[in-house]
Amino acid sequence: MSELLRAGAVMLSESCPICSLPLFKLKSGEVICPTHGRVQIVKSDEEILSITTTASLDELERVTVSAINKLRKELEDSDVSENDIDVVKELSAWLEILERIRRLKIIIRHSDKAQR
Ligand SMILES: [Zn+2]
16 A cells, blocks of 8 residues: 555545455556455546436436426316415426436536546
C-alpha cells in the first residue's frame, strides 16, 4: 500500500469487493486493489456518481408517478367542485417534476455516452 501511495496513487473510499481492502486510484486513472490488482467493478468516480444519480432519479420518478396516479383517481372520484382546482394545480406541479426527472435522465445518458 505504501508503495502505491509513493507512486502517487490515491486511496479511495470504496473497498475491494473480494478482500475489502481500500482501493487505490493510480495516476493513469486505473483502480486497483493492493492484493488483487485491477478491479473492474469500480470504473471511475464519474461513473459511480452517474449510477447513483440515475438510481435516485428512478426512485423519485416512481414516487412522482404514484402521486400523479393518486391525484388522477381523486379527480375521477370527485364531482366537479372548487376543490378540483387545487388538485389540478398539484397535478401540474408533479407533472413538471416528472418532466424534469426525464430530462435529467436523458442528459445523464448522453454524458455517459460522451465519456466512452
Ligand atoms: Zn482485493
